[in-house]
Amino acid sequence: LAKTTQPISMDSYEGQEVNITCSHNNIATNDYITWYQQFPSQGPRFIIQGYKTKVTNEVASLFIPADRKSSTLSLPRVSLSDTAVYYCLVGGNAGNMLTFGGGTRLMVKP
Amino acid sequence: EPEVTQTPSHQVTQMGQEVILRCVPISNHLYFYWYRQILGQKVEFLVSFYNNEISEKSEIFDDQFSVERPDGSNFTLKIRSTKLEDSAMYFCASSEEQGPLYEQYFGPGTRLTVT
Numbered sequence: 001l002a003k004t005t006q007p008i009s010m011d012s013y014e015g016q017e018v019n020i021t022c023s024h025n026n027i028a029t030n031d032y033i034t035w036y037q038q039f040p041s042q043g044p045r046f047i048i049q050g051y052k053t054k055v056t057n058e059v060a061s062l063f064i065p066a067d068r069k070s071s072t073l074s075l076p077r078v079s080l081s082d083t084a085v086y087y088c089l090v091g092g093n094a095g096n097m098l099t100f101g102g103g104t105r106l107m108v109k110p
Numbered sequence: 111e112p113e114v115t116q117t118p119s120h121q122v123t124q125m126g127q128e129v130i131l132r133c134v135p136i137s138n139h140l141y142f143y144w145y146r147q148i149l150g151q152k153v154e155f156l157v158s159f160y161n162n163e164i165s166e167k168s169e170i171f172d173d174q175f176s177v178e179r180p181d182g183s184n185f186t187l188k189i190r191s192t193k194l195e196d197s198a199m200y201f202c203a204s205s206e207e208q209g210p211l212y213e214q215y216f217g218p219g220t221r222l223t224v225t
Contacts, residue, residue, distance in 0.1 A: 031210070032210040032211065034210065034213075035138075036195070038153070041199070041219070041221075042218055042219065043114075043201040043203070043216025043217055043218055043219050044153060044201075044216050045216065046214070046215075048214035049211070053207035056144070059162070078139060082215065086191075087153075091210045094214075096141060096143075096158055096165070096166065096209060097143070097155040097158060098145075098153075098164055098166070098214060099155065100152050100153040100154070102152060103152075
C-alpha cells in the first residue's frame with residue numbers, strides 16, 4: 001500500500017478556498033486516490049476519488065498531476081461546517097480495506 | 111439517502127464482559143466492514159465480510175473478536191472478553207462491491223467504554 005503524507009493541521013477562514021495536498025510517492029499503477037472527511041464523533045464520509053488529472057463534484061475538486069505522486073483536495077469557499085479531519089487514501093485492487101493515515105485537521109474560523 | 115445505522119450509540123461495560131455491537135448496513139450492499147478508532151488516533155480496519163465469510167482481517171481482529179450476519183439485515187461485532195484497551199469508537203461500513211472504486215458508507219459509530 002502506498003504511504004501517504006499530508007499536513008497534520010490547517011487553519012482557514014470562512015469563504016476562503018482551501019487546498020490540502022497529499023504526497024504519495026510510491027503510488028502504484030492501479031491505485032486510485034480517495035479522500036474522506038470525518039466530523040468529530042462521526043464516521044468517515046467519502047468526498048471524492050480520482051485516478052489522474054482533475055475530478056470535480058458538488059463538494060470538492062481533486063487535482064492529480066501527471067506523475068500522480070501527489071494530489072490536492074480543493075474545497076471552494078469553506079464554511080464553519082467544513083471543520084473536520086480530511087484523509088487522503090491511496091489503494092488499488094489489493095483487498096477492500098481502507099487504510100487511514102493521520103489526516104489533516106482543518107479548522108475553519110469565522 | 112440510505113444510511114448505515116448502528117446500535118447502541120454508547121455502550122459501557124466492565125472488563126471481561128462480552129459485548130455485541132450491532133449494525134444495519136445499506137440494504138443492497140454486499141460487503142460489510144468494522145473499523146475502530148481509539149480516541150485521538152487513526153481509524154483502523156478490523157475486518158471485512160462478504161457472502162457470510164470473513165474476507166480480510168487485521169492483526170487487531172484476534173480470537174476475542176467475531177462477526178456475524180445473523181439475519182438478512184443485521185451485521186454484528188462481538189468482543190468476547192473486553193479489555194480496557196478495547197475502549198474506542200467502533201464504526202460499521204458497507205459497500206456495494208469491493209475495490210477502490212466503490213465507496214464505503216460508514217455508520218455513526220458505537221462508543222465503547224470498558225471500565
